[in-house]
Amino acid sequence: MVSIENLHKKFGKNEVLKGVDLNIKSGGIFAVLGPNGSGKTTLIKSVLGMVIPNKGTITVQGENIKKNSSYRHKIDYLPQIANFPSNLKVKELIRMIKDLRNHTNDDHNLIQLFKLEPFLDKKLGNLSGGTKQKVNIVLTFMFDSPLIILDEPTTGLDPISLIRLKELIQKEKSKGKTILITSHIMSFVEEVSDEIVFLLEGKIYFKGTISELKTKTNQPDFEHAIASILTDNHA
Amino acid sequence: MLKILKYSFFDLMRSRWSYVYFGFYLLLGVVLLFLNNDLSKAVITLMNVIIVLVPLIGTIFGVMYYYNSKEFTELLLAQPLKRSSIFLGQYLGVALSLSMSLILGLGIPFVFYGLFKSNAIWDFSLLLITGTFLTLIFTALAFNIALSNENKIKGFGYAILLWLFLAIIYDGIFLMTLIFFEDYPLDKLSLVGTMLNPIDLSRTLILLKLDISALLGYTGAIFKQFFGTSFGLVVSFVMLVIWVVLPVLRIMFKSKRKDF
Numbered sequence: 001m002v003s004i005e006n007l008h009k010k011f012g013k014n015e016v017l018k019g020v021d022l023n024i025k026s027g028g029i030f031a032v033l034g035p036n037g038s039g040k041t042t043l044i045k046s047v048l049g050m051v052i053p054n055k056g057t058i059t060v061q062g063e064n065i066k067k068n069s070s071y072r073h074k075i076d077y078l079p080q081i082a083n084f085p086s087n088l089k090v091k092e093l094i095r096m097i098k099d100l101r102n103h104t105n106d107d108h109n110l111i112q113l114f115k116l117e118p119f120l121d122k123k124l125g126n127l128s129g130g131t132k133q134k135v136n137i138v139l140t141f142m143f144d145s146p147l148i149i150l151d152e153p154t155t156g157l158d159p160i161s162l163i164r165l166k167e168l169i170q171k172e173k174s175k176g177k178t179i180l181i182t183s184h185i186m187s188f189v190e191e192v193s194d195e196i197v198f199l200l201e202g203k204i205y206f207k208g209t210i211s212e213l214k215t216k217t218n219q220p221d222f223e224h225a226i227a228s229i230l231t232d233n234h235a
Numbered sequence: 236m237l238k239i240l241k242y243s244f245f246d247l248m249r250s251r252w253s254y255v256y257f258g259f260y261l262l263l264g265v266v267l268l269f270l271n272n273d274l275s276k277a278v279i280t281l282m283n284v285i286i287v288l289v290p291l292i293g294t295i296f297g298v299m300y301y302y303n304s305k306e307f308t309e310l311l312l313a314q315p316l317k318r319s320s321i322f323l324g325q326y327l328g329v330a331l332s333l334s335m336s337l338i339l340g341l342g343i344p345f346v347f348y349g350l351f352k353s354n355a356i357w358d359f360s361l362l363l364i365t366g367t368f369l370t371l372i373f374t375a376l377a378f379n380i381a382l383s384n385e386n387k388i389k390g391f392g393y394a395i396l397l398w399l400f401l402a403i404i405y406d407g408i409f410l411m412t413l414i415f416f417e418d419y420p421l422d423k424l425s426l427v428g429t430m431l432n433p434i435d436l437s438r439t440l441i442l443l444k445l446d447i448s449a450l451l452g453y454t455g456a457i458f459k460q461f462f463g464t465s466f467g468l469v470v471s472f473v474m475l476v477i478w479v480v481l482p483v484l485r486i487m488f489k490s491k492r493k494d495f
Contacts, residue, residue: 079313084306101315
């Protein structure tokens, strides 16, 4: 599905990615984890083509993403911070994104699911953080793309919406889609993901299932396993 | 690109600033006509205002729009759209809505005053054409500055400096050079110097069209000789087009290599 080879990225003097090699097969939920500043968002943005790598190649479904924009038809992306043009109404934003991509009718179900009807005529600048995130989720899930990338999807969501989001993710997975998630909420990651990719200092430190990670680190639970990687490497 | 252009354009059309800008020109047109009571004289006064103000507004609006629509841009970048079409669409959205405010704001009062029956119509059209060119040029320059500077304050600073340089300082330097080298033949130098600054170029074009180049003295005669011919006109329009094309090319080049 996605293959990344020898990916390097520097921002000025700050070397964020130092040769990442990653192969993500089709189908399933993959969590990209790592401490703050380990390059998770940079990695994801490189796949999206928003960050231009210094070195390395990325292919999405066999298509090299360099100097290419049409491959993004295969990707739904949920950005980390839901910043929208503030003078647009929710309704208009949804219509606009539909106009820019393919037309879809999934938005109605999603709007119902997240109870967004009362906000459709409100301007995006006047919405609360959680509501913005729900709009963000609607925009992401309303298209039927084989690859879904979620950057901190749980930010600002109330418990009910969080349950709905998890259901949504499982539903998409059952359709055979590939889902990439980054999150700092370990319980969420443990619950939804099939496999994790652990980034540390710009390199892939571990890739495998959660139980493999537990045996590797000799820790009984996931949260401690992650913590032990971090303490071992910073001690 | 056309879709982005459409959204940027309508986004701006709904913003208060477009109306303020439009209202300002409307008022300016009405007041000038009322005070001058003569179309050709109003055109001259208008030229002095436009030559300075249009670049300023284009620069400020361009920088402001770029920084304000950062979120929108990031949203668009994750969609299956080409980078060049995102940025060109936004640029044209800003430049065209500004040009429209200018053309409508000035055009309406002049049309009602009887522009079509007067022989000032060509002078007035030239004024609007150069105004549109200046908008296109300075919005493109502003986008360039904004693309190269992540820091808003820096971006604004450079944009204002650019305007100040081309609108005021350049003329000063130019004049100093002419005085300094007055013992040498300066006609070629002054022609080239004028060509290299879009504001000077526009001013000279309009002055010559208005046939008040006599005010310019010796240089005026040279300019008249050069710009007055069809060759001179073509060259100056080509220069204005180059002034639009080069910054636009840099927008495309720069946006392809930028990280978001």
